[in-house]
Amino acid sequence: MTKNKNIGLALAVLIVAGGLYYLLWGAASRDSAENPEAVPTQVNTRITFAGSSIVEEKDGKKLWELKADTIETDIDGKTAYLKNLQGTLYQDKGGKVDLLALQAQVDMKTHDITMQGDVKATSSDGAVFTAPEARWEGVPKSFSGTGGVTLTRNNTVITGDTIKTDEKLEKVRVSGNARVITGGEK
Amino acid sequence: APQSAGKTPVEIVADSIDYDAATGIMNANGTVRITQGEAVMTGARAQYDTKKQEGHLTGGVNAVNQDTTLNAAEIQTYNNNTHLIAVGDAILTKGDKRLSGPTVEYFADKQYALVPERGKIEMPDGTMTADKIEAFIQENRAVGTGSVHIVSEARKLDATSNTATYYGEPKGQSKVILSGNAYAVQDGNILTGDTLTLRLDEKAMDAQGGRTRLVITPQ
Numbered sequence: 001m002t003k004n005k006n007i008g009l010a011l012a013v014l015i016v017a018g019g020l021y022y023l024l025w026g027a028a029s030r031d032s033a034e035n036p037e038a039v040p041t042q043v044n045t046r047i048t049f050a051g052s053s054i055v056e057e058k059d060g061k062k063l064w065e066l067k068a069d070t071i072e073t074d075i076d077g078k079t080a081y082l083k084n085l086q087g088t089l090y091q092d093k094g095g096k097v098d099l100l101a102l103q104a105q106v107d108m109k110t111h112d113i114t115m116q117g118d119v120k121a122t123s124s125d126g127a128v129f130t131a132p133e134a135r136w137e138g139v140p141k142s143f144s145g146t147g148g149v150t151l152t153r154n155n156t157v158i159t160g161d162t163i164k165t166d167e168k169l170e171k172v173r174v175s176g177n178a179r180v181i182t183g184g185e186k
Numbered sequence: 187a188p189q190s191a192g193k194t195p196v197e198i199v200a201d202s203i204d205y206d207a208a209t210g211i212m213n214a215n216g217t218v219r220i221t222q223g224e225a226v227m228t229g230a231r232a233q234y235d236t237k238k239q240e241g242h243l244t245g246g247v248n249a250v251n252q253d254t255t256l257n258a259a260e261i262q263t264y265n266n267n268t269h270l271i272a273v274g275d276a277i278l279t280k281g282d283k284r285l286s287g288p289t290v291e292y293f294a295d296k297q298y299a300l301v302p303e304r305g306k307i308e309m310p311d312g313t314m315t316a317d318k319i320e321a322f323i324q325e326n327r328a329v330g331t332g333s334v335h336i337v338s339e340a341r342k343l344d345a346t347s348n349t350a351t352y353y354g355e356p357k358g359q360s361k362v363i364l365s366g367n368a369y370a371v372q373d374g375n376i377l378t379g380d381t382l383t384l385r386l387d388e389k390a391m392d393a394q395g396g397r398t399r400l401v402i403t404p405q
Binding site: 127153155156158160169170171172173174175176177178179180181182183 | 194200207
């Protein structure tokens with residue numbers, strides 16, 4: 001099932017990519033044929049989708065959904081580039097994690113997501129993870145953040161240079177200047 | 187007024203910390219420092235239960251709270267870190283007193299410390315060793331139980347008994363009450379009896395109950 005799903009996803013991207021590629025490339029080459037003096041412009045190697053989303057599903061169940069102001073992909077469709085990401089990671093037992101980041105890249109093969117710029121992940125049970133840079137990996141499902149990270153859960157605040165946590169932001173390893181404040185009034 | 191211990195947050199700093207929110211257990215490694223109010227504990231490693239507010243530090247552990255210091259190979263804390271059990275060359279220091287033994291149990295709230303075996307307490311007045319020593323810190327009082335031996339260089343005193351209670355208060359009137367096979371030598375004079383009271387500042391001894399024997403050595 002996973003293979004069909006991936007192929008489905010990839011196909012969707014390719015068809016769209018191919019269509020727009022023809023549009024963009026076709027226009028550029030027709031210009032230079034009709035107008036020999038026209039300086040061949042640098043062909044935009046990325047295709048831009050305005051106001052779209054990327055979804056990963058497995059066995060008909062949504063794993064994650066990423067929305068963004070703009071989504072660009074390389075011609076070969078290997079990487080998607082998102083601006084002003086708003087995403088949701090869906091957990092097995094019904095919980096979810098909402099994602100925000102100024103920009104992100106999705107590896108269309110591994111479906112790992114790297115994020116930069118005010119990254120914020122909020123789990124449905126109230127844990128909040130913030131970092132300048134972060135990465136979501138699908139296998140095993142895990143989050144990692146670098147550059148000075150904070151994870152807050154109830155009356156426990158964890159900070160450090162780098163952090164690695166499971167998909168539910170529950171099991172956490174913080175390394176480098178690791179600091180936890182816990183207890184006290186909620 | 188200072189925040190009650192129950193509400194005082196705990197800060198844990200280390201090279202790395204693993205935390206499981208489901209169990210509430212934290213494992214800290216490398217230059218660990220746990221701070222709660224004025225109490226600071228340091229060690230090489232620590233496991234801390236954020237739900238029970240209990241910790242277990244190992245690796246050259248030092249715990250300081252105002253003028254009380256506890257050193258040991260490892261320290262386990264209970265009851266929101268107000269009850270500490272120090273194991274492995276444990277030494278509790280408070281002001282000019284030093285209580286030591288393989289294990290020292292310290293109750294910060296009650297200002298009470300217990301050395302359950304091979305205890306030793308060193309004070310300006312002298313040193314007491316015993317199978318078990320209890321220190322009632324606020325009252326400046328210590329009780330030795332089993333094989334009590336007291337030595338005071340300052341007072342040229344050497345005494346033994348089954349049990350002994352040292353009273354450091356009131357100032358200038360410190361005394362030791364020896365009970366059971368009490369034997370005391372001071373400046374060469376020997377006093378034995380069932381119960382002996384040694385008034386340390388006045389360099390006086392008196393005996394109560396049972397057969398008493400005094401041997402005076404001409405100076």
